[in-house]
């Protein structure tokens with residue numbers, strides 16, 4: 001966005017369909033690949049890679065703005081996830097707190113999303129107002145935030161940039177199951193599983209970890225997490241999120257062998273000290289298996305094999321089934337389960353709003369102009385929403401109307 005000669009960037013993601021970071025170029029924005037004081041900040045709506053993945057390519061020149069928990073989680077994950085980096089925020093987004101960046105006033109709205117600490121934002125500059133949805137949904141554990149947004153929408157929005165991830169994945173009149181409904185399904189399945197219940201989900205999908213934790217507790221099981229998940233949970237710094245900390249029951253930390261080596265290599269082996277009282281050792285796994293649920297990734301099968309902890313185990317795939325495509329680690333896990341005769345079931349709900357919820361949002365905000373973003377089906381927008389205007393990447397749009405001072409993007 002540009003106003004009065006100053007610019008900010010809303011998100012700088014690595015597209016989900018990009019082959020890799022190296023071969024994906026930075027967008028043609030002045031100040032990203034060379035010095036340009038006009039670019040004041042990159043504002044990150046949340047911690048998903050498709051919203052910040054290209055930031056490392058831009059180097060440290062441009063100040064970053066993001067949520068505090070987003071910064072902490074990205075930093076926590078950087079020690080564990082291949083080619084991840086720790087990002088440093090210059091300023092923080094806080095729910096409802098206007099933030100001035102040059103001529104821009106950004107008012108963040110915490111939203112319900114599969115990524116923690118995710119924001120939509122109003123941006124006002126030069127007397128014009130834009131609303132950016134970021135990624136959001138209504139059916140997660142923080143669905144109340146979506147209803148609050150609908151009930152108190154940002155007023156007088158000239159242009160709304162709205163995500164449409166679910167379009168094409170769901171019929172216009174279909175909705176996604178809620179996290180609460182998922183919890184009930186997990187409770188049923190954990191009851192029916194004789195051995196270890198292995199849940200393959202992202203540790204950074206905090207809503208889902210809470211769903212799985214609650215279902216584990218309700219079925220008398222302990223949720224076992226690895227050091228990566230433990231660090232991400234700690235990084236939320238939120239009392240209501242389960243973590244290896246005093247006061248939490250039904251939670252244990254198991255550190256797979258390759259992770260133990262990784263912790264030593266990264267010189268952070270000392271973090272395991274904070275798991276005192278929560279550790280589960282390989283020789284205890286088999287005994288604990290029938291009373292446990294494990295946050296799991298395919299490569300952990302080695303450790304479970306070695307510990308003879310897989311009798312009666314089931315795998316629950318609790319992430320996008322797009323990650324089960326041919327040649328993926330998910331497909332390899334599924335094939336491994338088939339070979340072992342181990343049940344494999346997908347239990348998942350989307351991190352994004354259904355078309356019906358997007359309709360409610362668009363109607364509530366009622367912008368003068370609605371621009372589709374973050375979607376593979378933008379041509380569906382005019383059939384669902386009012387005042388839609390479709391634009392190409394790189395196309396410069398004038399929000400202000402006439403003069404050179406106008407806000408645009």
Ligand SMILES: [Zn+2]
Pocket residue numbers: 046048113115135351
């Ligand atoms: Zn997201």
Ligand SMILES: [Zn+2]
Pocket residue numbers: 048050051135374
């Ligand atoms: Zn996204």
